[in-house]
Amino acid sequence: MEQPVASEASTIASGAGGLVDRYAAALYAHAEESRALDAVVSDMDGLGRLIDASADFRRLLASPLIDVKTATAAAQAVLQQEGFGKAVRDFVGVVSVNRRLRELRDIVAAFAGLVARRRGIITAHVASAHPLTDVQRQQLRARLIEAGYGNVNINERVEPDLLGGLIVRIGARLYDTSLKSRLQRLQYAMKGAA
Template sequence: MKGSLVSAEILEPYAEALMSAAKSQNITEQIGEDVRSLLSALDNSEELRQFLGNPFVKEADKKAVLGQIAGEGVHPFTRNFLMLLVDRRRILFLEGIAQQYLTLLRELNQTVLAEVISAVELTEAQQQAVREKVQAMTSARAVELSTKIDPDLIGGVIIKVGSQVVDASLRGQLRRIGIRLSSAA
């Protein structure tokens, strides 16, 4: 309940406001790239996450750090949005707002997100095959892949698209064989 309340009260309105501003200026893709860069920075730095979420750190310090991270490559809309989040003490929700913005961007572009878990890194050809399979399953215009490595799969892949899961991993196949054998006994 608490997670959905935060989503409805904070994440969605801020992400929708950013999307609305981006649409009005026809820069939705550029803001999307900025948001992906910010998410990457947050994923790669636990210190940054803690720094932005710390209520004892001064707003000016947070703005200075965000300005350095954003650099000159970030669109002024994105920079202003980050400063607004600091001013309104919502910067600790940056990750959720950014993910919500990307969800809105995918809806706008009729793109689906497919989470692919594999035992080893997928080649470009394998990634393209997964994209084509997901496109056939969903009738989406485009497919965005989020890949993760899980050596416990032994081989194969698990593809998650929304609530659909396609388990083509060796671990999954072995588990299904085990279930069939135990039910036959």
């Protein structure tokens, strides 16, 4: 990636939210300018999946014991082997040289959020006790469309302690139908009746 991205990233304010947002914005601007936005979006999605799936790669990103040169070379080797494009490999190189590999997963998420906002896609963060089936995912998407959320991207995570049901967060709105919450409300109601 070109040097302006690195210099812009080095002038970032101390807040972590600002940091990841600025890195994401810089990558978006570079990808849009070089007319490679769709390829970069695809590669960043793949990078997020790689980080989530590989405990070894997460350890590489989080380790303070690995020097910058070694961490950069190792990250580049993994990305090259996995077939990532030059723009994303260069971007990860800049992130590494700036000693921000620990924030890479957050940067990937911020980039995905930025792309969704620019494309008019609303992200629904869904927590469930068990992985959603395709039918459940389609039903949830249909319900969200009925509720007025047109173009919805569902971001799923499994939280076994919910016991059952769903928690759906869209922006500042929270829809909690989990069994855990229902049991807690019942417990509070029973305490009030006693």
